Amino acid sequence: MTHMIDLVIFGGTGDLAQRKLLPSLWHLHRANQLDRVRRIICLGRSGHDTPAYRAQIADQINDAAESDSFLGKLEYLTLDATQLSDFDALSHLLHNPAPAEQTVFYLATAPALYGTICEHLKSSGVLALPSRVVLEKPIGNDLASCREINQRVLAVFNESNVFRIDHYLGKETVQNLLALRFGNSMFDPVWNSHHVDNIQITVAESIGVEGRGDFYAQTGALRDMVQNHILQVLCLVAMEPPASLEADTIRDEKLKVLRALTPITADTVKKNSVRGQYDDGAIDGQPVRGFLEEGGFAQATNTETFVALRAGVHNWRWINVPIYLRTGKRLAERYSEIVVEFKKHPFSLFADDQNHTPNKLVINIQPEESITLHTVIKKPGLSRGIKLEPVELTLTADTDKKQHYDAYERLLLDVFAGDQTLFMRGDEVEAAWQWIDGIIQAWQDVGVNVKPYPAGTMGPAAAQALTERDGRSWYD
Numbered sequence: 001m002t003h004m005i006d007l008v009i010f011g012g013t014g015d016l017a018q019r020k021l022l023p024s025l026w027h028l029h030r031a032n033q034l035d036r037v038r039r040i041i042c043l044g045r046s047g048h049d050t051p052a053y054r055a056q057i058a059d060q061i062n063d064a065a066e067s068d069s070f071l072g073k074l075e076y077l078t079l080d081a082t083q084l085s086d087f088d089a090l091s092h093l094l095h096n097p098a099p100a101e102q103t104v105f106y107l108a109t110a111p112a113l114y115g116t117i118c119e120h121l122k123s124s125g126v127l128a129l130p131s132r133v134v135l136e137k138p139i140g141n142d143l144a145s146c147r148e149i150n151q152r153v154l155a156v157f158n159e160s161n162v163f164r165i166d167h168y169l170g171k172e173t174v175q176n177l178l179a180l181r182f183g184n185s186m187f188d189p190v191w192n193s194h195h196v197d198n199i200q201i202t203v204a205e206s207i208g209v210e211g212r213g214d215f216y217a218q219t220g221a222l223r224d225m226v227q228n229h230i231l232q233v234l235c236l237v238a239m240e241p242p243a244s245l246e247a248d249t250i251r252d253e254k255l256k257v258l259r260a261l262t263p264i265t266a267d268t269v270k271k272n273s274v275r276g277q278y279d280d281g282a283i284d285g286q287p288v289r290g291f292l293e294e295g296g297f298a299q300a301t302n303t304e305t306f307v308a309l310r311a312g313v314h315n316w317r318w319i320n321v322p323i324y325l326r327t328g329k330r331l332a333e334r335y336s337e338i339v340v341e342f343k344k345h346p347f348s349l350f351a352d353d354q355n356h357t358p359n360k361l362v363i364n365i366q367p368e369e370s371i372t373l374h375t376v377i378k379k380p381g382l383s384r385g386i387k388l389e390p391v392e393l394t395l396t397a398d399t400d401k402k403q404h405y406d407a408y409e410r411l412l413l414d415v416f417a418g419d420q421t422l423f424m425r426g427d428e429v430e431a432a433w434q435w436i437d438g439i440i441q442a443w444q445d446v447g448v449n450v451k452p453y454p455a456g457t458m459g460p461a462a463a464q465a466l467t468e469r470d471g472r473s474w475y476d
């Protein structure tokens, strides 16, 4: 087997590398999917050496059977990315004994380092080798910083070699949206404003900010979750059928959705957004502290740990369909879900059709991955007349445990294969920031402050009012 790839991880000592990347690489190795990778070179300022680093990862893997061949691929190099001279040792390592056919640089550091790392890779001559770069989210903290990162990265790499990760796109059910919408003939005719009443996307977390209070105070839920995960999912729900499954064809269609998002302005922001911050409360019967105490803040901050939006995609297909988005920390439970709620039928034939229950397509992204179509059928039995009973059609494939994989496993394989379909293009990320920046500006202009909510609930009461004002409700 040709060893074609050297994978270089900047931030090899960090949380993402240790908790996600290395375990995913280990799983791929065990599944015989890592043969093409010759070395995994992990970098950081911390002064490990390769044996110490391997020993640390061996402890985490805790599985002697096949670990030697995996650990043998790992190397550790001490490198401060801000110091150009430190890249000489990396260059030497990559050229010896001979360069790999492809080098993948995975930047798992703070985004503020992305531009510098790319420039130093170029200056040190490392990029004479065929190379790809992987960038973790967030790409910047607003449109201006995102543009700066994109410009600095694209001064060094071609867009076709830049892989901007949003791990939500690596999830099976998120990719299933493409199969469901474009592999079946029955959904397309009803996938529009004539038949869809509203769309809801929820990303709920039950954890708090934990040790990341300072980071979170600079970020907030809108930037942390909506700008990337939620808008990416919305793109796949709302986009037009692409002409092919080519990466750029799909990304062109996603970009059109982002550009069609109705701006939320100073005039509309109070009606269309709710900001919240968790207070003391209880999760799973255990008392938990509010954001300010947990984050160690001496004074009140206006950081939102919850946001709900009434969004819209201003185009032919989606005009007048409200798209409700919400995310938050310390909510009642951890789950991510898309709900497409269809319009009620215009006339009820059935005496007990109290519901007039609309059909819904419910797509669970986590913790379980499933797709369920909510319908009604006749209640079985001899009772007089036809009575209705709700049933759920599960569209989930046979969940053979062996096929379960982490989103990062899928995305790493795609990077090795050079397939950009599940990665964000620079213009997509910028369009997403443009919409988000508008909301933040409107919050500032009008003075929209956070409303407290008890930990363990689904956000402030105003978030319920957001849907109820329209005569609708969240699917909880």
Ligand SMILES: NC(=O)c1ccc[n+]([C@@H]2O[C@H](COP(=O)([O-])OP(=O)(O)OC[C@H]3O[C@@H](n4cnc5c(N)ncnc54)[C@H](OP(=O)(O)O)[C@@H]3O)[C@@H](O)[C@H]2O)c1
Binding pocket: 010, 011, 012, 013, 014, 015, 016, 017, 043, 044, 045, 046, 079, 080, 081, 082, 107, 108, 109, 110, 111, 136, 137, 138
């Ligand atoms: N953690 C997650 O679950 C997660 C999820 C999604 C996205 N991300 C993103 O992934 C990136 C990394 O996050 P993280 O949570 O892993 O952060 P982290 O735990 O703070 O790790 C940062 C890493 O960067 C290295 N580093 C910092 N300054 C450096 C320098 N000057 N030169 C070389 N290495 C340097 C650190 O190593 P030394 O201190 O040894 O230098 C460490 O390995 C961030 O952009 C984050 O937003 C993280």
